[in-house]
Amino acid sequence: MGLALLKNLSAPVDTPIDNLAQLRKGDAAIIIGFADDEEALFMKTRLQELGFLPGEKIVVHAEAFPGRDPMAIRVGNSIFALRRSEAEKIRVVQAVNDAD
Numbered sequence: 054m055g056l057a058l059l060k061n062l063s064a065p066v067d068t069p070i071d072n073l074a075q076l077r078k079g080d081a082a083i084i085i086g087f088a089d090d091e092e093a094l095f096m097k098t099r100l101q102e103l104g105f106l107p108g109e110k111i112v113v114h115a116e117a118f119p120g121r122d123p124m125a126i127r128v129g130n131s132i133f134a135l136r137r138s139e140a141e142k143i144r145v146v147q148a149v150n151d152a153d
Contacts, residue, residue: 073126074140076113082145084109093142104128105143
């Protein structure tokens with residue numbers, strides 16, 4: 054799934070990253086899937102309803118101080134607050150951050 058999906062993405066891929074929680078403010082990434090544990094499966098449907106879909110570009114808009122939790126994530130024209138524990142369940146690859 055990973056390599057075939059990456060070849061079809063419109064945004065250039067720069068560096069592989071394991072999950073969304075590892076990104077910092079201003080970083081862009083492409084969603085490639087979700088973790089396979091039970092907690093991730095519980096959240097997966099809700100996150101997908103909000104627009105967190107494989108192939109979708111996301112940007113870390115802001116991080117709380119102190120502790121960087123929660124983080125504000127831009128998906129399309131919307132911004133959502135996610136706890137780091139939730140962001141750890143979203144698998145991404147870092148993308149080249151272009152101005153959009």
